[in-house]
Amino acid sequence: MDFKKTEEQELLLDSLKTVMERGNFEDYFKECDRNHEYPQKAVDALVEAGFTTLGIPEEFGGTPTDTLTQVMVAEEAHALGYPSLCWINFATEVDDILTFGNKEQQEKILGYALEGKKPFTLGFTEPQAGSDSAAMATTATKRDGKVYINGNKTFNTSADRAPYMLCVCRSGVNESPYKDFSMYLFPMDRPGVAIEKLDKIGNNMCGTYEVHLDDVECEESDLVGEECKGFYQLMKNFEVERLTICAANVGMARCAYDEALRYAAQRMQFGKIIGSFQLVQEKLVDMRIKIENMQNLLYKTAWKKDNGESIMIDSSLVKRYTGQAAFEVIDDAMQIMGGIGYTHDCRISRLWRDQRVYRIMAGTEEIMVHTAGRALIKEAQ
Structure with a gap:
């Protein structure tokens, strides 16, 4: 390796x-x-x-x-x-x-x-179904050779720009929700689709929306993959997609660290550069260790994927660790910058706001403990 x-x-x-x-x-x-x-x-x-x-x-x-x-x-x-x-x-x-x-x-x-256009917004999370995917209530009902989608999705990234929605729905076939979800791909400009922007504290350059689906008419050919296999199809993709999120975590941490390091080497207080003070040095050293650890775990997981090895556990581990460690690095970078770090003139303030959601989206860090933890126990049995 x-x-x-x-x-x-x-x-x-x-x-x-x-x-x-x-x-x-x-x-x-x-x-x-x-x-x-x-x-x-x-x-x-x-x-x-x-x-x-x-x-x-x-x-x-x-x-x-x-x-x-x-x-x-x-x-x-x-x-x-x-x-x-x-x-x-x-x-x-x-x-x-x-x-x-x-x-x-x-x-x-x-x-x-x-073309660099987000191809679809993922219709997965619902107002009453965040981490509890089984509570998803959006339905896909077959009628007269068509499929009609009804429900509400939330936290849809770029729903204003994405031409399609990849929507996970209940098919009404199986009692078990995980064996009943199907995935449909349909244009966002179809009748019955309405969007409502959410007011977030960060990631201002990318809109996030609630999407209301009222009898959205689809063709049966809009089904992606197999009927009632949508949840398992999506979870398999999440393993890979989370790696891009983790890469963003590492990159944002590096960006904040580099800025704080330069500042510590130049900022004068008490007649010395603040980088000469051991408490500042301790922060910088610990930040660097976290960045190295994040990179190593992320690269190893990507390497395993490329070499055909399972990353079911690894993707949860790296998602949880990079989300936490990146925020700690960025937060320490803001502390080193002092008041200027809390202003819009310093991009660390943007990183601090933007990165925080990566501890929530695409699987909260608590859910990552659940998915990785039960798999680790199963391995040991």
């Missing part, structure tokens, strides 16, 4: 740095954050440089790329200050469509992915 970067990986990361430096996006990101606007200019620059193609199969116009490389690129982008939830490489996110979707669904979704 060797994580020394290959020549191809070094070239990719250098190219990414060049795009970000040439764009000089930091002031632009501040403006977008302040105005709650999507950073389209930065997205366009990365699309033009070809970063949307990574990990997409060649037959769809993509560039075959292993999971570890995709993770490294996503991490580096966030380390350079790219805003979370706005990442434009959707290879891990569309894995469900690649694995279970039909040819028509694959061509539509991957076409949008290559």
